[in-house]
Amino acid sequence: MTTLLGVPEVVIDRLPVYARMLAILESQGRQVVSSQELGDELGVTPAQIRKDLSYFGRFGKQGRGYNVQHLTGELRRILGLDQEWTMVLVGVGNLGRAILSYRGFAPEGFKIIAAFDTHSDTVGRTLGGIRVYNVKNLPQFLKNSPADIGIVAVNAVAAQEVADILVGCGIKGLLNYAPVALRVPDGTQLKDIEPVLALQSMTYYLKGTSP
Amino acid sequence: MTTLLGVPEVVIDRLPVYARMLAILESQGRQVVSSQELGDELGVTPAQIRKDLSYFGRFGKQGRGYNVQHLTGELRRILGLDQEWTMVLVGVGNLGRAILSYRGFAPEGFKIIAAFDTHSDTVGRTLGGIRVYNVKNLPQFLKNSPADIGIVAVNAVAAQEVADILVGCGIKGLLNYAPVALRVPDGTQLKDIEPVLALQSMTYYLKGTSP
Incomplete structure (x- = not known):
């Protein structure tokens, strides 16, 4: 099942899990995280994480990983979690x-x-x-x-x-x-x-x- | 994510929903159901249902639909629901x-x-x-x-x-x-x-x- 914007529902279902883990990393003071580390924490492949995020733009730089604070904020905005x-x-x-x-x-x-x-x-x-x-x-x-x-x-x-x-x-x-x-x-x-x-x-x- | 048998997890997740609806139809005395009817009841496309079931064998005949009792039993067996x-x-x-x-x-x-x-x-x-x-x-x-x-x-x-x-x-x-x-x-x-x-x-x- 695919949304109007072409993002599969299973991808949307995984985003809150990423956002949650990123928020934990942010609370620990982490500034950058690689898709490999994020995948290890969550039990998914780095390729899956990169592919899921690619639906929404380019968040990381090759070999440099993701800015934790920026990606957390973007995911929360995408998911509508920045409102009550x-x-x-x-x-x-x-x-x-x-x-x-x-x-x-x-x-x-x-x-x-x-x-x-x-x-x-x-x-x-x-x-x-x-x-x-x-x-x-x-x-x-x-x-x-x-x-x-x-x-x-x-x-x-x-x-x-x-x-x-x-x-x-x-x-x-x-x-x-x-x-x-x-x-x-x-x-x-x-x-x-x-x-x-x-x-x-x-x-x-x-x-x-x-x- | 795919199992050793090559059946995607999302397919396995949908089977209990099919089994439940089939059990309801069986309790109503229905003997045959088409993928179209089943899809209408569950809000999924008939093509999705046919594709999901095709991982496990051939359960229906073209144009004749599924035998409700047989398919219910097979799904329960596949899912391990025939045991406590x-x-x-x-x-x-x-x-x-x-x-x-x-x-x-x-x-x-x-x-x-x-x-x-x-x-x-x-x-x-x-x-x-x-x-x-x-x-x-x-x-x-x-x-x-x-x-x-x-x-x-x-x-x-x-x-x-x-x-x-x-x-x-x-x-x-x-x-x-x-x-x-x-x-x-x-x-x-x-x-x-x-x-x-x-x-x-x-x-x-x-x-x-x-x-």
Whole structure:
């Protein structure tokens, strides 16, 4: 699958990994890094890194490596990580609570602004600093406070309906934790955070290694 | 990245999605499905489906479509889903508890057999039917009860150490929920369930659509 700009999706998926490693190197005071070193750290070939980056311009000089600070900044700009993104969470069960207490979103510029559920014992509470509203109020909430991304953390049965509501309210990106293949219109971004699918492609390689 | 058998990893990653949709069609009593229909359901092109399946043999007849039951069975066999896989969980915080209460693993043949943590208020408890042991006992436990897969649900700081212990105990597959790029030896399978990386590749496409 290729985007309009001709950059394959798998390349886009690798850029945040590069950006993260570069940020670590930058925090260690490193000024220059070679594609060889970067590849060694990440377990990919230097050729892969050079090819991936070549879609976006020329970042390094032959034999001199990449300027760490410059490349980090460029990748963050390319990926849209130089701005804040707002999110709403739908589904505040065990998984939703783990998501609300997850401290990895905010430092990266992803901000949950509200959560939604149907259960009367959850609605009205504040969990992890986030207010939980009745899911009935989701359209009105998004009308007043538009958000970029919707997190689907309901069960498999309710997931498609929740996705439809979010898309209908103008949400352009869905992070799906439910174990179903959601259907979304063209132009809506969907990422699945789904342990079973990940496991099921892992077992292909594990066959025959069973203890 | 290509496996020894020459099947690209992205193809393997798509097979469980096909298998899941086929199982749904089978449960609805469908006997035959075309690559066109399958593609429409999943949002991929029929050509992609035909090409992906062609790595493993000839499953359909030109113009007749695929036998749903046969293809489901073959994909499950290819992926190793016709057997049970055992897992241990390390880290029983909010996320670990959500994982223990997740009901999607067992029906797919993935069985958590034990959980491990360091906190005295968690060790010794039984959560979601699973006993929580002190992480110190992990090597001895795995010696007596080998497991296939380790789930890493500790924080970013502890994740590499936990991964090293699991790999050292003979675990060949890691499902990593910690927001770090783990280093594992060749031959160890690693899948990251990492919301921030997923979000960071989504924002590339969301740029300019901000509400």
